[in-house]
Amino acid sequence: xxxxxxxxxxxxxxxxxxxxxxxxxxxxxxxxxxxxxxxxxxxxxxxxxxxxxxxxxxxxxxxxxxxxxxxxxxxxxxxxxxxxxxxxxxxxxxxxxxxxxxxxxxxxxxxxxxxxxxxxxxxxxxxxxxxxxxxxxxxxxxxxxxxxxxxxxxxxxxxxxxxxxxxxxxxxxxxxxxxxxxxxxxxxxxxxxxxxxxxxxxxxxxxxxxxxxxxxxxxxxxxx
Amino acid sequence: xxxxxxxxxxxxxxxxxxxxxxxxxxxxxxxxxxxxxxxxxxxxxxxxxxxxxxxxxxxxxxxxxxxxxxxxxxxxxxxxxxxxxxxxxxxxxxxxxxxxxxxxxxxxxxxxxxxxxxxxxxxxxxxxxxxxxxxxxxxxxxxxxxxxxxxxxxxxxxxxxxxxxxxxxxxxxxxxxxxxxxxxxxxxxxxxxxxxxxxxxxxxxxxxxxxxxxxxxxxxxxxxxxxxxxxxxxxxxxxxxxxxxxxxxxxxxxxxxxxxxxxxxxxxxxxxxxxxxxxxxxxxxxxxxxxxxxxxxxxxxxxxxxxxxxxxxxxxxxxxxxxxxxxxxxxxxxxxxxxxxxxxxxxxxxxx
Numbered sequence: 001x002x003x004x005x006x007x008x009x010x011x012x013x014x015x016x017x018x019x020x021x022x023x024x025x026x027x028x029x030x031x032x033x034x035x036x037x038x039x040x041x042x043x044x045x046x047x048x049x050x051x052x053x054x055x056x057x058x059x060x061x062x063x064x065x066x067x068x069x070x071x072x073x074x075x076x077x078x079x080x081x082x083x084x085x086x087x088x089x090x091x092x093x094x095x096x097x098x099x100x101x102x103x104x105x106x107x108x109x110x111x112x113x114x115x116x117x118x119x120x121x122x123x124x125x126x127x128x129x130x131x132x133x134x135x136x137x138x139x140x141x142x143x144x145x146x147x148x149x150x151x152x153x154x155x156x157x158x159x160x161x162x163x164x165x166x167x168x169x170x171x172x173x174x175x176x177x178x179x180x181x182x183x184x185x186x187x188x189x190x191x192x193x194x195x196x197x198x199x200x201x202x203x204x205x206x207x208x209x210x211x212x213x214x215x216x217x218x219x220x221x222x223x224x
Numbered sequence: 225x226x227x228x229x230x231x232x233x234x235x236x237x238x239x240x241x242x243x244x245x246x247x248x249x250x251x252x253x254x255x256x257x258x259x260x261x262x263x264x265x266x267x268x269x270x271x272x273x274x275x276x277x278x279x280x281x282x283x284x285x286x287x288x289x290x291x292x293x294x295x296x297x298x299x300x301x302x303x304x305x306x307x308x309x310x311x312x313x314x315x316x317x318x319x320x321x322x323x324x325x326x327x328x329x330x331x332x333x334x335x336x337x338x339x340x341x342x343x344x345x346x347x348x349x350x351x352x353x354x355x356x357x358x359x360x361x362x363x364x365x366x367x368x369x370x371x372x373x374x375x376x377x378x379x380x381x382x383x384x385x386x387x388x389x390x391x392x393x394x395x396x397x398x399x400x401x402x403x404x405x406x407x408x409x410x411x412x413x414x415x416x417x418x419x420x421x422x423x424x425x426x427x428x429x430x431x432x433x434x435x436x437x438x439x440x441x442x443x444x445x446x447x448x449x450x451x452x453x454x455x456x457x458x459x460x461x462x463x464x465x466x467x468x469x470x471x472x473x474x475x476x477x478x479x480x481x482x483x484x485x486x487x488x489x490x491x492x493x494x495x496x497x498x499x500x501x502x503x504x505x506x507x508x509x510x511x512x513x514x515x516x517x518x519x520x521x522x523x524x525x526x527x528x529x530x531x532x533x534x535x536x537x538x539x540x541x542x543x544x545x546x547x548x549x550x551x552x553x554x555x556x557x558x559x560x561x562x563x564x565x566x567x568x569x570x571x572x573x574x575x576x
Contacts, residue, residue, distance in 0.1 A: 129333035132293055133347040134322035134399075136315070143350060147337040223336050223379040 008194050015182065016195075020202060023178040025096045026168045027206075030103035031161050038108040038160075039153070041067075042115025043141060049116070053127070053137055067109040075106045075167050079174050099176035103167050111160040118152025119145055150221045158214025162207050169203075179203055241304075242403060242435045243269040243292055248301030250287050261287040263459045264301065269437060269452075271402075274429050274542075276446040276467070277439040278482055279456030285439040288456070289405050292437060293325040294318055306402050323351055326396030330408035332388040334380040340391050341367065341376040347398040366394040370424065386417035393424060397432075404428070406438035410445060422449050426542075443486035447471055447541050455479045468541045472509050472548065472571070487537060494550075498534055498576070503554035505534065506562070509571040510547040520549075523564045528556030550575070 045067070047053050048060040070078075082102040083093045090097040122145055130144040146153070169180020179199045187196025245267040252259045262284045269275045277285040290296040291303060294310050303310050310321055326347075334343050341363050348359045367373045370390040380388055389409060396404055406425065410418040426449045429436050440446060446453050446467060453471075454464040457478040463470055474480045484491060498505055510519070515538060524531055536549040553561065565572045 123331075123333065125329055125331055125333040126335060128295060129327070129329060130346075130350075131295060132322055132325075132327040132405075133350055133395075134319040135350045136319065139350050143346065144335060148335055150337055221337065224381045 011194055011198060016198060019177060019179045019182045022096055023168050026099050026103060026171065026176065026178055027164055029100045030107060030164055033104040034107040034111050034160060035157060038111035039115055041108065041112035045112055045116040046119040067112060070109040076170050076173060078102055078106050079171060094175040095177060098174060099171040103164060103171065106167055107160055107164050110163060111156060114156035114159060115153060118149045118156055121152050122148045151218045154214060154217040154221060158210060161210045165203060165207055240271040241268045242271040242306055244304040246302040248291060248298050248303055250291065250296060251299045260459055265461055269435060271435055272433050273451045274436045274449050276450035276453040277456055278441065278443065278446055278453060280441055283456040284459040285456045286407065289407055289437060289439050292405060293322050293327060323399040324401050325403045325405060326401040327405040328392040328396050328409045330411050332392045334388055334391055336380055340372060340378050343391055344394045344398055347395060351399060362398065366397055370394045385413050386421060389413065389421050403435045403437065406436060408440060409438065425449055443482045449542060468511060468544060471541055472546060501534065501552045503552045504558060504574065505550065505552050505576040507550045507573040507575055508565060512544055514569060515545040515547045519568055519570065523561055527561040527564065529558055529561045530554045
């Protein structure tokens with residue numbers, strides 16, 4: 001037991017504490033903006049896709065290509081490519097504020113695709129029934145499509161949040177801080193296995209919490 | 225009652241048509257090819273009727289139904305619903321039209337994310353004309369009518385198929401429509417539930433004077449609730465008329481097939497069976513009160529013929545009893561017997 005405790009005795013717990021806070025802020029901020037931007041984008045992708053309410057071949061092809069380009073870009077490259085743009089909107093490319101724009105740009109296309117898929121899962125009959133009630137297109141989206149796709153959308157948010165946890169670790173490259181950064185700088189580069197273990201365990205706990213909460217929400221809104 | 229066709233009585237009062245199709249046709253464009261779903265069709269549905277459309281899948285009945293509330297856009301022709309030309313309507317017009325035309329579906333299409341009460345309230349909240357308390361009151365009334373008051377707070381997944389369709393019916397009636405469209409409304413239900421849902425539809429038709437247009441592939445559904453029927457095949461209405469007439473005296477091969485499916489007889493098999501039966505073979509159709517009159521015995525006694533019953537069915541078409549018997553007749557004064565049948569207003573068909 002003593003040996004176990006002494007193994008972790010060299011850890012700077014304040015550093016860990018601050019890094020955890022950074023990770024949570026990056027995650028919260030980027031998840032919020034990803035949802036705000038990705039949900040409408042996902043709805044738009046769905047509506048413009050073939051045989052849907054607003055079938056628009058060119059718009060869909062354009063959006064789809066843009067989404068695919070962003071998704072095929074490795075996140076680490078995106079982080080660096082985005083630096084001038086990040087400075088433009090946040091005034092800095094460092095820290096939590098500097099990490100959020102690339103995180104959002106990286107996660108939004110991914111989330112939008114998941115939303116598109118969730119909406120596609122809604123039975124066409126539901127859309128038809130809502131149309132037959134005299135609903136406008138906007139009402140179909142807000143009163144039928146989104147409520148019916150809610151479990152799928154919560155599942156998409158969960159997957160996106162966990163993906164973002166992974167992305168925040170890479171954001172250390174541009175000096176973003178956070179647990180992942182700590183793991184790389186101390187755990188990997190300085191061979192501090194103790195720091196590595198602690199950060200990984202904390203990340204694991206975070207992922208575990210996100211998944212559990214997400215799953216609960218999905219079950220709650222499934223009404224089955 | 226016997227003698228005059230059933231529709232004489234219907235036409236005795238002033239007829240109003242709530243749905244009219246004038247040379248309406250619909251063509252789908254699939255992979256660069258035009259595929260006709262509905263050939264030029266002219267059709268009128270009387271107000272207050274239960275109008276049935278029967279056909280196999282792909283016959284165009286679903287397209288025809290969806291043209292009424294303009295879920296489908298016609299390729300040509302004119303559709304009038306409740307004195308309004310729906311072919312020329314803009315988005316606002318269509319929304320008003322659809323509040324006047326309720327619709328129920330084979331797979332119910334209820335929103336799984338909303339409670340029974342919220343599903344029923346949906347057309348009203350979408351219309352946005354009533355206050356919240358007025359909507360609540362209307363929903364309570366509707367649930368009462370379909371017998372689901374105690375299930376208001378449940379979600380659709382907790383209901384049986386028949387209950388789901390009742391929710392569908394309550395929802396379709398929410399905006400007090402003039403017309404109710406039923407898209408294979410009972411095809412996903414077991415026979416007993418089908419009967420109770422059809423009974424509810426008949427009740428609604430009678431009490432609310434609501435015009436119902438239903439599509440089905442089962443003649444039994446037509447026989448139980450419809451006043452008038454149109455038989456569709458390959459995008460064309462091949463036969464149309466009062467249900468009793470079409471059901472008892474089908475002329476088109478498609479109609480005959482539907483009737484035989486319902487009666488579970490195979491005509492060619494029957495012909496083989498009767499080959500060795502002596503005498504003449506006739507099919508008698510009784511309708512209305514004559515169904516229950518002791519005609520056969522009386523006429524056999526008076527004319528000295530002997531008869532044996534080869535096949536038969538006594539049932540109801542909506543509210544009218546009917547009987548259809550296939551008899552082999554031997555001996556006695558056969559011509560006199562035939563004349564007596566005709567004189568008694570029994571429809572007679574000599575099969576052999």
